[in-house]
Amino acid sequence: MTTLSNDKPTAISIRNVSQRYGEAGSSGAVVALQDISLDIRQGEFLCLLGPSGCGKSTLLNIVGGLFSATEGQVKVGDKIVKGPLPADISFVFQESTLYPWYTIRENFDVAFKFQRVPRNEWKERTASALQAVGMSSFIDHFPNQLSVGMRQRVNLARGIALKTDIILMDEPFAALDEQTRMVLGEDLSELLAATKKTIVFVTHSLAEAVFLSDRIVVMTARPGRIKTIVEVNEPHPRSPDFMLQPRFSELRNELYALLRDEIRQAIATTGGSVRPSGD
Amino acid sequence: MLETSNASARIVQIAFLAIAAGAWYAVTTTGNISPLLLPPMDRVWSALNTLLARGQFWPPILITLTTIAQAYAIAIVTGVLVAYLVTRSRFLTEVFEPVIAGVFSIPITLFFPVFILFFGIGPASKVAYGATYGFFPIALNTIAGLSAVDERFLRSARSMGASSFDTFRHVLFPAAFPVILTGLRVGFFISFASVLGGETLSSAVGVGRNIALAAELMEPARLYAWIVFVILTAIVLNTIVSQIENRRRDY
Amino acid sequence: MSALAAKAGSETPPRMTYASRVVWTRRGVIAAIAVFFEIYGRTFADPNLFSPPSTIVAALFQKVFAEERIRDAIWITFMEVSVAYVMSVVFGLAAGLLVGWTRPGRHAVYPIILLLYSIPQVILLPLFVLIFGIGPAVKIAFGFTHGIFPIMVNVIAGMRNVSPLLLSGSRSLGASSIDVARHVYFPHMVPSLFAGLRLAMTLTLLGVILGELYVSTTGIGYYTKLFAERLDPAPLFALISVLAFMAILLNEVVRVAERKFTRWKR
Numbered sequence: 131m132t133t134l135s136n137d138k139p140t141a142i143s144i145r146n147v148s149q150r151y152g153e154a155g156s157s158g159a160v161v162a163l164q165d166i167s168l169d170i171r172q173g174e175f176l177c178l179l180g181p182s183g184c185g186k187s188t189l190l191n192i193v194g195g196l197f198s199a200t201e202g203q204v205k206v207g208d209k210i211v212k213g214p215l216p217a218d219i220s221f222v223f224q225e226s227t228l229y230p231w232y233t234i235r236e237n238f239d240v241a242f243k244f245q246r247v248p249r250n251e252w253k254e255r256t257a258s259a260l261q262a263v264g265m266s267s268f269i270d271h272f273p274n275q276l277s278v279g280m281r282q283r284v285n286l287a288r289g290i291a292l293k294t295d296i297i298l299m300d301e302p303f304a305a306l307d308e309q310t311r312m313v314l315g316e317d318l319s320e321l322l323a324a325t326k327k328t329i330v331f332v333t334h335s336l337a338e339a340v341f342l343s344d345r346i347v348v349m350t351a352r353p354g355r356i357k358t359i360v361e362v363n364e365p366h367p368r369s370p371d372f373m374l375q376p377r378f379s380e381l382r383n384e385l386y387a388l389l390r391d392e393i394r395q396a397i398a399t400t401g402g403s404v405r406p407s408g409d
Numbered sequence: 410m411l412e413t414s415n416a417s418a419r420i421v422q423i424a425f426l427a428i429a430a431g432a433w434y435a436v437t438t439t440g441n442i443s444p445l446l447l448p449p450m451d452r453v454w455s456a457l458n459t460l461l462a463r464g465q466f467w468p469p470i471l472i473t474l475t476t477i478a479q480a481y482a483i484a485i486v487t488g489v490l491v492a493y494l495v496t497r498s499r500f501l502t503e504v505f506e507p508v509i510a511g512v513f514s515i516p517i518t519l520f521f522p523v524f525i526l527f528f529g530i531g532p533a534s535k536v537a538y539g540a541t542y543g544f545f546p547i548a549l550n551t552i553a554g555l556s557a558v559d560e561r562f563l564r565s566a567r568s569m570g571a572s573s574f575d576t577f578r579h580v581l582f583p584a585a586f587p588v589i590l591t592g593l594r595v596g597f598f599i600s601f602a603s604v605l606g607g608e609t610l611s612s613a614v615g616v617g618r619n620i621a622l623a624a625e626l627m628e629p630a631r632l633y634a635w636i637v638f639v640i641l642t643a644i645v646l647n648t649i650v651s652q653i654e655n656r657r658r659d660y
Numbered sequence: 661m662s663a664l665a666a667k668a669g670s671e672t673p674p675r676m677t678y679a680s681r682v683v684w685t686r687r688g689v690i691a692a693i694a695v696f697f698e699i700y701g702r703t704f705a706d707p708n709l710f711s712p713p714s715t716i717v718a719a720l721f722q723k724v725f726a727e728e729r730i731r732d733a734i735w736i737t738f739m740e741v742s743v744a745y746v747m748s749v750v751f752g753l754a755a756g757l758l759v760g761w762t763r764p765g766r767h768a769v770y771p772i773i774l775l776l777y778s779i780p781q782v783i784l785l786p787l788f789v790l791i792f793g794i795g796p797a798v799k800i801a802f803g804f805t806h807g808i809f810p811i812m813v814n815v816i817a818g819m820r821n822v823s824p825l826l827l828s829g830s831r832s833l834g835a836s837s838i839d840v841a842r843h844v845y846f847p848h849m850v851p852s853l854f855a856g857l858r859l860a861m862t863l864t865l866l867g868v869i870l871g872e873l874y875v876s877t878t879g880i881g882y883y884t885k886l887f888a889e890r891l892d893p894a895p896l897f898a899l900i901s902v903l904a905f906m907a908i909l910l911n912e913v914v915r916v917a918e919r920k921f922t923r924w925k926r
Binding site: 421505523526602603606617620624632635 | 678681682685686689690709764767768769771772775778779780781782783784785786787789790791858862865866869870873874880881884885887888889891893896897900903904907908911
């Protein structure tokens with residue numbers, strides 16, 4: 131049934147992770163995640179999909195060691211995650227985390243410095259990553275001189291240049307317009323086929339999830355639990371033609387059916403208000 | 410979270426005041442400092458009481474407050490008017506804003522002897538001096554506020570058929586108000602400080618004159634009594650203004 | 661709009677661009693003001709109170725620069741301002757970083773600094789004279805206490821509101837807290853620091869001039885007071901323009917540095 135063999139080694143193993151905010155039992159207590167267990171295989175593109183506030187970003191931040199879970203543990207390879215693992219995991223956030231006060235080149239250099247990459251590799255890595263996203267000619271620009279889409283491309287390139295085996299992406303294309311999103315999605319699919327990285331990707335776009343993922347983890351409304359896991363059998367790189375196939379629409383409709391009730395429930399409990407605290 | 414941090418901040422602030430008072434007490438009682446520079450607390454306290462009891466306090470305060478009020482009123486009227494005229498077009502704004510900002514970067518205090526020359530040694534020269542100083546932050550902030558109003562608001566007002574007065578009253582002014590308020594606050598404190606400064610430098614009457622006089626007559630207790638009074642006034646005014654500002658910001 | 665105007669200008673060759681039109685109009689306005697004062701000074705003005713600009717320029721060379729005592733006074737004021745300013749920058753930056761770096765600092769100490777900043781310092785001038793005498797020390801001290809506050813306040817204010825996204829981004833890259841201080845907090849604070857540096861320059865000058873006007877035996881402030889009392893407006897205004905020039909020059913130095921270090925903002 132799946133093109134990815136199940137015997138591939140596990141890259142990330144999530145065991146019984148729960149996350150609560152506020153004092154347990156108090157009126158302000160919120161259970162963001164409840165008992166999540168999941169194995170993510172090496173070289174897999176895994177999507178976390180769910181209604182706003184279901185804790186997908188929280189889960190991603192726990193995997194990346196930026197938050198610590200209230201219960202449960204995450205292992206990356208043999209290591210138990212207790213804090214950021216810059217040598218194994220890089221992050222791409224919704225908005226660019228390029229420092230506005232440094233040029234693109236300096237941004238890459240500083241990231242390499244933080245990650246303790248030998249200095250003689252910096253130039254080559256920057257050049258090839260920028261090349262891959264078609265941004266080579268902007269190397270000496272400041273981030274504010276680029277459009278939002280260009281910035282996010284560079285941000286993506288930086289994630290790739292760090293050469294970690296795992297990239298965690300938190301709605302990296304959310305701030306972009308539909309067209310840019312699709313082009314970047316294609317780029318990403320190509321890069322994936324070429325580099326065999328493990329990618330965990332948070333999104334609330336159904337099309338994006340189907341187009342990019344090997345597996346889609348559908349989450350419930352708060353408290354976030356795994357509702358089901360949907361497999362997408364399609365080799366990378368994927369071309370836009372994939373979106374025209376009946377299977378693409380079928381998968382999307384299936385996901386929508388799964389999510390509809392959750393979204394209604396999420397709207398009912400939060401009054402549909404946008405929660406600035408993030409998902 | 411906000412309340413707890415405010416409470417702990419308050420504790421540190423009270424501790425700061427206590428330490429400052431304690432240091433004052435310790436230094437003056439051990440006699441490590443000449444009473445001419447820092448008189449003991451109780452002597453300042455009794456000097457303050459004497460000033461209050463003899464009614465010597467009120468005439469200079471009344472003069473100074475009147476001077477400040479006049480200076481500030483002139484600064485507001487001229488500042489807002491000039492800013493309104495200058496922001497009538499983007500071209501005018503770009504021509505005049507740097508000129509006004511440039512003049513403000515020169516210490517206007519330099520012209521103080523000129524103010525004395527023109528308006529004499531009485532309160533009139535302090536009114537002019539305080540008004541000139543207060544004019545600049547008010548004008549500059551009002552210009553900044555009025556010219557930064559989002560073009561879309563103006564366009565939507567025009568599309569709904571608003572007259573230019575309506576636009577000013579309902580769009581331009583409310584939109585620019587927070588920035589204008591900053592200018593009014595800065596302008597007030599600059600007028601306040603420069604009137605006191607003018608009185609200290611060269612005057613026959615007012616709070617500033619009394620401070621200078623106490624120093625000249627080598628009466629440190631009285632000097633400190635006046636200084637404590639002005640500092641307390643400044644703190645009270647500052648608290649009132651920031652309360653007003655916080656309330657305004659709620660909308 | 662400026663781009664549009666510039667384009668319209670290029671279609672009809674002899675017309676200038678919008679930007680240069682602004683600059684030339686501004687120069688025209690300044691020239692018109694000078695001409696107005698020239699006429700006013702020559703016709704209606706009381707010669708004991710006001711001089712036309714041409715007389716002021718003449719006085720600048722004949723009465724101000726020609727006299728060694730006044731040349732020395734200008735130099736002394738310049739030195740006092742420089743020393744006070746450097747001290748304000750060094751101590752203001754250090755204190756600001758120290759306070760701004762820690763949470764209790766930002767929440768508890770910052771309001772105290774703001775409160776002290778709101779006190780009109782000029783009322784302390786007689787006290788300063790009692791403590792420091794009437795030499796250069798009092799002027800430097802008074803300039804320093806004027807200059808240090810805007811720097812502290814702007815440094816602390818500049819370290820607030822750092823985007824949490826940049827902070828978690830840095831952490832995920834493996835940045836240590838020193839890395840974060842150096843590459844995130846410090847650069848984030850720089851534009852605000854420069855606003856403080858410019859304000860501090862103006863205020864340091866103010867502090868020194870106040871000291872000279874109040875009680876002093878030399879310096880630009882002392883001589884402006886002297887000329888005013890002698891009802892000799894030409895050298896008075898000449899001396900004022902020297903100091904105004906000094907203020908603009910020093911301000912411009914800071915502005916050039918600012919432009920260089922905040923290039924990323926534009």
